[in-house]
Amino acid sequence: MKTLKRGLLFLITVVFAINFVNAQDAPTMFSVHTDNVKFEMVPQYEQLAKSLKDNLVKHAITGTSWTAISVEDGRYVYVSPIKNMADLDKNSMAGLFEKMGEAEASKLFDDMNQCYDSHSNAVVHYNTNLSYRPDGYSTDGKNHREYHFLYYAPKNGKAMREAMSKVKELFEAKGIKNGYDVYHSGFGSEESYFMVSISGKDDVEIAMGGQENDKIFGDEKGEIFFNVIKLTTRYDQVEADVRPDLSYTPSSN
Structure with a gap:
């Protein structure tokens, strides 16, 4: 596991989990809530998170939905x-407190709060133009995620976008079959970054896909990828899993 500074990389989630049939139809803005769960409290936290989902389903709560992701360092996103x-001003849990009862709902969230010492909220943006989704590509059934964070100085924002566009052009020119999604830091982020999300059934499938891509790229990869790397102030990689058992979407959606 890589040593990561909590609070700087909590935005991963993103994002990382939504399945898009058509990139042009993809939502582009996401709110991200992160609980930094203590390792010894993970079993208790998971039980409570499942209870939260069960109550949302039981009471058919609308007005809220999320994709849940568990990260290798204990974060739940x-x-x-x-x-x-403006959507951030809405009380997405008002319906649950009304149907479940103030006392019971408050106890559930209070118990969850005992499992971590900090949590946070932020906004991230999906970048359709930089994401690569070839025809037939889908993340269905691929719940493992590999996230690559490319941090850069604000003065290099335009150059960074241009360099990453060249990477996408290479993927297109070579007809690479496995795609990737790109997200950008937004409100609540301490640094500017692009996050590249790669999906697979597990880490082995992702690694094998990367090796196959390298064979297809040949020598052309070096300079194009280096033009991105030389603009980064630092780089981080983290692995996570999408958790359908903790995710919630109202049945009416």
Whole structure:
């Protein structure tokens, strides 16, 4: 496991989990809530998170939905698509407190709060233009995620986008079959970064896909990828898993 600074990389989630049939139809803004769960409290936290979902289903709560992701360092991330910043002002749990009862719902969240010493909220953006989704590509059934964080100085923002566009062009020119999604830091992030999300059934499948790509790229990969790397101030990689058992979507959606 890589040593990561909590709070700087909590945005991964993203994002990382939504399945898009057509990139043009993909939501582009997400709110991200992260619980930094203590390792010894993970079993208890998971039981409570499942209880939360069960109660949402039981009471048919609408007005909220999320994809849950568990990260290798103990973080649990809940990613929800939003239309604009005004959506952040909405109380997405009001319906649950009404149906479940104030006392019972409050106890559930209080118990969850005992499992971590900090949590956070932020916004991230999906970048359709930089993401690569070839015809027939889908993340269905691929719940393992490998996230690559490319941090850069704000002055290099334009150059970074241009360099990453060249990477996408290489993938297109070579007809690479496995795609990737790109997200950009937003409100609540301490640094500017692009995050590249790669999906697979497990880490082995992702690694094998990378090896196959390298054979197809040949020598052309070196300079194009280096143009991205030389603009980064630092780089981090982290692995996580999408958790359908903890994710929630109202049945009416």
